[in-house]
Amino acid sequence: MRRSAAPSQCQGNSAKKPRFIPPGKNNTICLKKENEQLVPEMKLTEVEEKQQSSSGHIRALSRICGLNINSAQAVESLGEINCMEKCNGENEHKAAGMKRVNIPKADLMLKPTPEIARHKEEEDECDYLAKYFSVVWCKASKKKHKKWEGDAVLIAKGKSVILKDMEGKDIGRGTGYKSKDLESLGEGQTLIIGGKEIEVMGIISAEEFNSGKCFQNDVGTSSIVPTASSQCSLKPFCCPLKNLCNPSTKQNLLKDSQNYKPRHDPDASNSLVMPRPTPDHQRIFNKAGIPVVDVVVDPYLVNHLRPHQKEGIVFLYECVMGMRLSGRFGAILADEMGLGKTLQCISLVWTLLHQGLYGCKPIIKKALIVTPGSLVKNWKKEFQKWLGSERIKVFTVDQDNKVEEFINSPLYSVLIISYEMVLRSLDQIQAIEFNLLICDEGHRLKNSSIKTTSALISLPCEKRIILTGTPIQNDLQEFYALIEFVNPGILGSLSTYRKIYEEPVIRSREPSATKEEKELGEKRAAELTRLTGLFILRRTQEIINKFLPPKKETILFCRPTVLQLGLYRKLLRSRVVRSCLQGVLENSPHLICIGALKKLCNHPCLLFKAIKEKESNPTCDECEESNLYEGLRDIFPEDYTFTTFTETDSGKLQVLAKLLETICELSPSERIVLVSHYTQTLNILQDLCKHYGYSYTRLDGHTPISQRQQIVDSFNNKFCSTFIFLLSSKAGGVGLNLIGASHLILYDIDWNPATDIQAMARVWRDGQKHTVHIYRLLTTGSIEEKIYQRQISKQGLSGAVIDLSKTSEHIRFSTEELRNLFILHEDSNCVTHDLLECNCMGKKDHQYPSPEKLSVYTGCQHGQYQEKADAKKSLSMSQLMQWKHFSGQHQTLDPFLERIKKHISFIFQNVTNPATPT
Ligand SMILES: Nc1ncnc2c1ncn2[C@@H]1O[C@H](COP(=O)(O)OP(=O)(O)OP(=O)(O)O)[C@@H](O)[C@H]1O
Numbered sequence: 065m066r067r068s069a070a071p072s073q074c075q076g077n078s079a080k081k082p083r084f085i086p087p088g089k090n091n092t093i094c095l096k097k098e099n100e101q102l103v104p105e106m107k108l109t110e111v112e113e114k115q116q117s118s119s120g121h122i123r124a125l126s127r128i129c130g131l132n133i134n135s136a137q138a139v140e141s142l143g144e145i146n147c148m149e150k151c152n153g154e155n156e157h158k159a160a161g162m163k164r165v166n167i168p169k170a171d172l173m174l175k176p177t178p179e180i181a182r183h184k185e186e187e188d189e190c191d192y193l194a195k196y197f198s199v200v201w202c203k204a205s206k207k208k209h210k211k212w213e214g215d216a217v218l219i220a221k222g223k224s225v226i227l228k229d230m231e232g233k234d235i236g237r238g239t240g241y242k243s244k245d246l247e248s249l250g251e252g253q254t255l256i257i258g259g260k261e262i263e264v265m266g267i268i269s270a271e272e273f274n275s276g277k278c279f280q281n282d283v284g285t286s287s288i289v290p291t292a293s294s295q296c297s298l299k300p301f302c303c304p305l306k307n308l309c310n311p312s313t314k315q316n317l318l319k320d321s322q323n324y325k326p327r328h329d330p331d332a333s334n335s336l337v338m339p340r341p342t343p344d345h346q347r348i349f350n351k352a353g354i355p356v357v358d359v360v361v362d363p364y365l366v367n368h369l370r371p372h373q374k375e376g377i378v379f380l381y382e383c384v385m386g387m388r389l390s391g392r393f394g395a396i397l398a399d400e401m402g403l404g405k406t407l408q409c410i411s412l413v414w415t416l417l418h419q420g421l422y423g424c425k426p427i428i429k430k431a432l433i434v435t436p437g438s439l440v441k442n443w444k445k446e447f448q449k450w451l452g453s454e455r456i457k458v459f460t461v462d463q464d465n466k467v468e469e470f471i472n473s474p475l476y477s478v479l480i481i482s483y484e485m486v487l488r489s490l491d492q493i494q495a496i497e498f499n500l501l502i503c504d505e506g507h508r509l510k511n512s513s514i515k516t517t518s519a520l521i522s523l524p525c526e527k528r529i530i531l532t533g534t535p536i537q538n539d540l541q542e543f544y545a546l547i548e549f550v551n552p553g554i555l556g557s558l559s560t561y562r563k564i565y566e567e568p569v570i571r572s573r574e575p576s577a578t579k580e581e582k583e584l585g586e587k588r589a590a591e592l593t594r595l596t597g598l599f600i601l602r603r604t605q606e607i608i609n610k611f612l613p614p615k616k617e618t619i620l621f622c623r624p625t626v627l628q629l630g631l632y633r634k635l636l637r638s639r640v641v642r643s644c645l646q647g648v649l650e651n652s653p654h655l656i657c658i659g660a661l662k663k664l665c666n667h668p669c670l671l672f673k674a675i676k677e678k679e680s681n682p683t684c685d686e687c688e689e690s691n692l693y694e695g696l697r698d699i700f701p702e703d704y705t706f707t708t709f710t711e712t713d714s715g716k717l718q719v720l721a722k723l724l725e726t727i728c729e730l731s732p733s734e735r736i737v738l739v740s741h742y743t744q745t746l747n748i749l750q751d752l753c754k755h756y757g758y759s760y761t762r763l764d765g766h767t768p769i770s771q772r773q774q775i776v777d778s779f780n781n782k783f784c785s786t787f788i789f790l791l792s793s794k795a796g797g798v799g800l801n802l803i804g805a806s807h808l809i810l811y812d813i814d815w816n817p818a819t820d821i822q823a824m825a826r827v828w829r830d831g832q833k834h835t836v837h838i839y840r841l842l843t844t845g846s847i848e849e850k851i852y853q854r855q856i857s858k859q860g861l862s863g864a865v866i867d868l869s870k871t872s873e874h875i876r877f878s879t880e881e882l883r884n885l886f887i888l889h890e891d892s893n894c895v896t897h898d899l900l901e902c903n904c905m906g907k908k909d910h911q912y913p914s915p916e917k918l919s920v921y922t923g924c925q926h927g928q929y930q931e932k933a934d935a936k937k938s939l940s941m942s943q944l945m946q947w948k949h950f951s952g953q954h955q956t957l958d959p960f961l962e963r964i965k966k967h968i969s970f971i972f973q974n975v976t977n978p979a980t981p982t
C-alpha cells in the first residue's frame with residue numbers, strides 16, 4: 065500500500081475529492097447533499113473494533129453452520145457471506161441475530177433489510193470478482209475536514225464490502241451497494257460503511273491481498289525492503305575503490321586508499337570476499353563517506369571451508385550487516401545437524417572482530433555465544449581447532465570462571481556461556497556491550513514466556529543469530545517467536561501475524577477448507593516463506609554426505625526370551641490394557657502400559673524393579689500402574705532379584721553381548737557408542753560392560769556439565785583405550801561429536817525419529833575417518849517394531865522432520881492405533897517385513913540403488929519445507945524395501961552378522977556412500 069495513505073497525509077483532502085456513498089433513503093448518519101442519494105438500500109452492518117466478541121460470534125456461527133471457520137478470519141470475509149447462505153433457515157436467523165448485536169446505534173435507525181432479500185443478493189455475489197483497495201478511515205461525521213484515524217484494506221465484492229484494519233481484523237462490513245458502483249470505485253472516492261467513512265487511496269491487486277503484502281506496511285514491516293544483495297547472486301568482488309563514498313579530492317582518495325587496505329588479499333585465488341554494500345547501505349551506515357574496504361575471510365579458515373559453509377558465511381554476514389533486509393540484523397541458520405554451523409559462526413565472528421567495510425573499523429567488538437551447557441567447552445574447542453589458541457582468546461563461563469573476569473580482562477572478545485548461566489549472571493551480561501549474539505540450539509527460544517528467552521531478548525544487541533538443526537517451522541507460533549527474537553517486529557504483532565498468516569494457513573489445511581481458503585492459505589504461506597527466507601537458511605544433510613565415509617545401517621530384530629514373552633502376554637491381558645482399548649479409563653493409562661512394555665523389551669529386570677517399587681511404596685495416584693503389574697511377579701522365577709540380572713533374560717541384551725564381542729574381536733581398534741534413552745537401561749548396559757571387562761565411559765543427565773567435554777575429548781583422542789561410550793540420548797543427543805567411535809548401537813527406540821537420528825549423527829559426521837556402522841536393536845513382534853514402523857511411515861528413513869521436544873506424551877493415539885500397538889506377534893520373524901508384502905522369502909541380499917536424492921534446499925519454510933516433508937512421507941516404508949534384508953536363518957556374507965545372528969530373527973541393512981574410500 066502506498067505510504068501516501070497514511071492518515072496524517074490525507075487529512076483535509078477528502079472534501080475536494082468526488083465521493084461515493086452507497087445509495088439509500090434512511091441513513092441518517094450520512095452527510096448532507098451527497099449522502100441523500102448515496103445511502104444503501106440494503107442494511108449496513110458494522111463489526112465493531114471489539115473484535116473479540118464478534119469473532120466469538122463468528123465462531124459460534126461457524127459451529128451452527130457446521131463449518132469450521134474459527135481460524136479463518138482473513139478468509140471468512142467474503143467466504144463467510146457465502147457460507148451463511150448455505151446454512152439452513154434457522155441458522156441463518158441466528159446468523160442475522162449475531163450481526164444485529166453489533167449494529168451500532170446509528171445503524172439501528174436504518175430500516176432493516178429483509179433477510180431474504182439480503183441472501184438473494186449474497187447468492188449473486190459469487191458471480192463477482194473481489195476488488196481490493198487501500199483506504200483511510202474515520203468515524204463518519206459531518207465535519208468538512210476529516211481526521212483520518214487509520215489505514216485499512218477494503219474488500220468489495222458484488223454488493224458487499226468488508227473493511228479490515230492493518231492487523232487483518234474486520235472493522236466494518238456493509239452490503240446493499242450497487243455492484244456497478246463498487247466495480248468502478250477508485251482513488252479519492254469515499255464510502256460509508258456502517259459508522260465509518262473511508263476514502264480510497266489506491267487499488268490493491270488480488271496478488272497483493274492474497275499474499276498479505278498489503279497488510280505489511282503498518283505492522284512493522286515497512287522497512288522490509290530486500291536489498292539488492294539479497295536478490296542477486298554473489299559476485300566475486302573486484303575493485304575495492306570503485307564505490308568510494310564522497311571522495312573529496314583525488315589526492316584524498318589516493319591517500320585513503322593507501323590507509324584503508326583489506327586485511328587479506330581479495331584477489332587471491334580461493335579468496336572469500338564479502339559482498340560490498342549497496343549505495344543505500346552506504347547512505348545509511350557511512351554518512352561520513354569513509355572509503356569502502358573489502359571484507360575478506362581469513363584464508364587460514366577459507367582453506368577448510370566446504371562450499372555450503374562459504375555460502376552460509378556470506379548469508380550470515382549479509383544478514384547481520386542489514387544488507388538483506390534494510391534495518392534488520394538478525395538471522396536463523398537452520399542447517400541440518402553436522403553441517404558445521406559452529407565453524408560458519410566462528411568464521412563470521414573472526415571476520416567481524418577484525419575487519420570493517422567502512423574504513424576497516426571492526427564491525428563488532430564483543431560477541432556473546434549462548435549454548436546448552438554440554439556444548440560450552442565444545443565451542444571453545446572449535447574456536448581453537450579452527451583458529452588455534454594464539455589468534456583468539458575466548459572466555460567460557462562456569463563455576464570457576466565468572467563473567468567478571470571477562471569484564472575485567474582486555475584479552476577476551478568472545479564470551480561463551482550456557483543458557484542456565486545467562487540467567488544467573490544476567491546483571492553482569494547486561495552491563496557488557498555485546499555487538500553480536502549467537503544462540504546455539506536456539507529452538508529453545510521458541511517459548512518467549514520462559515525466563516531465558518526474555519533475558520536474552522532484553523539484551524540491546526541488534527545482530528542476533530539463532531542456530532538450530534531442528535526444524536522450526538512445524539509450529540507457526542513457535543516459528544513466530546524465533547523470528548521475533550532475531551528480527552523483532554518484522555512480522556508485526558502476534559495478533560497481526562495470527563490474522564494475516566497463521567489463521568489462513570491453518571485454515572487452508574483443514575479438510576473443510578474451501579477452494580478460496582486453500583488458495584489464500586497457500587499464498588499467505590508463500591509470502592511468509594518469501595519474507596522469512598530472506599533471513600533463514602537451511603540446508604539438508606545430503607550436501608555433506610559426499611564428504612563422509614560409508615555408513616552401514618543395520619536393523620536387528622531380536623527374538624524375545626521365554627521370560628519376556630510370558631510377561632508380555634500377561635501385561636496385554638491385564639485389566640488396564642483392556643480398559644485402554646475400550647477407552648474406559650481416564651488419565652492416559654496407555655502411557656503407563658506403553659512404558660511397561662518398553663521396559664520389558666529392554667530387560668525384564670526393569671519391570672521387576674518397577675513392580676517391587678510399587679509394592680513397597682503404593683500411592684493411590686498411580687493405582688493403575690499397580691493394577692497393571694497385578695500377577696506379573698508370579699511369572700518371574702521364585703528367586704529372581706533385580707541384581708540377579710543376566711543377559712539371557714533379554715533378547716536384545718543377548719544380541720548386544722554377542723555384537724560387542726564380535727566388534728572387539730574383528731575390529732579391535734574401533735570403538736563403540738552405546739545409546740539408550742533411559743538411565744536405568746544404561747545401568748544395565750554398564751553392568752554388561754563390567755561383566756565382560758570392557759572399558760567404558762559414560763555421559764548422562766547426571767554428568768556434571770563441566771566434565772562433559774573432557775569426557776568427550778578423551779574418548780575422541782585416538783590414543784584413548786576406552787572401548788565403549790555409554791550415552792544417554794537425552795543428555796547428549798544434540799550437538800556432541802563422538803567421531804572417536806565408528807560403531808554406534810541404539811539399544812532402544814524413541815517415538816520421535818529425530819531423537820534417534822540426532823543420536824546416530826554423533827558418529828557419522830565431519831572428521832570421521834572409518835566406515836561407520838549403526839545398529840538398531842528391536843524386539844521382534846513387540847511394541848518396538850510398531851514404534852519403528854510409525855517412525856518410518858511418518859517421515860521416511862532419513863532426515864529429522866519432527867520436533868525434538870515431542871515425546872510420546874504429545875502423541876495422540878486412536879483406539880485403533882492402540883489396539884495395533886498392544887498386539888504381540890509371536891509367530892513372525894519380522895512384522896515390519898510382513899507389512900511390506902515383499903515376496904523375497906526373507907532373503908533379499910542385494911540393495912537397490914537408493915531412490916532419487918531429495919534436493920538440497922535453501923531458505924526454509926512452509927512452501928518448500930512442506931514439499932520436502934511430503935516427499936519423505938511417500939518414500940517411507942517402500943524405501944525400506946530397497947534395503948538388503950534377510951531372515952536370521954539366511955546365510956550372509958557379512959562376517960559381523962554371521963557371528964551375531966543366533967538370536968536374530970530378521971535383518972535390514974543399508975549402505976550409504978558405498979563408493980567413498982575409507
Ligand atoms: N569444513 C570442515 N571440515 C572438516 N570438519 C568440519 C568442517 N566443518 C565442520 N567440521 C566438523 O564437523 C563436526 C560437526 O560440526 P558442528 O558441530 O558445527 O555441526 P552442527 O551443524 O552444529 O551440528 P549439530 O546441529 O549437530 O550441532 C565438528 O567436529 C566440526 O569440527
Ligand SMILES: [Mg+2]
Binds near residue numbers: 405406504799
Ligand atoms: Mg551445533
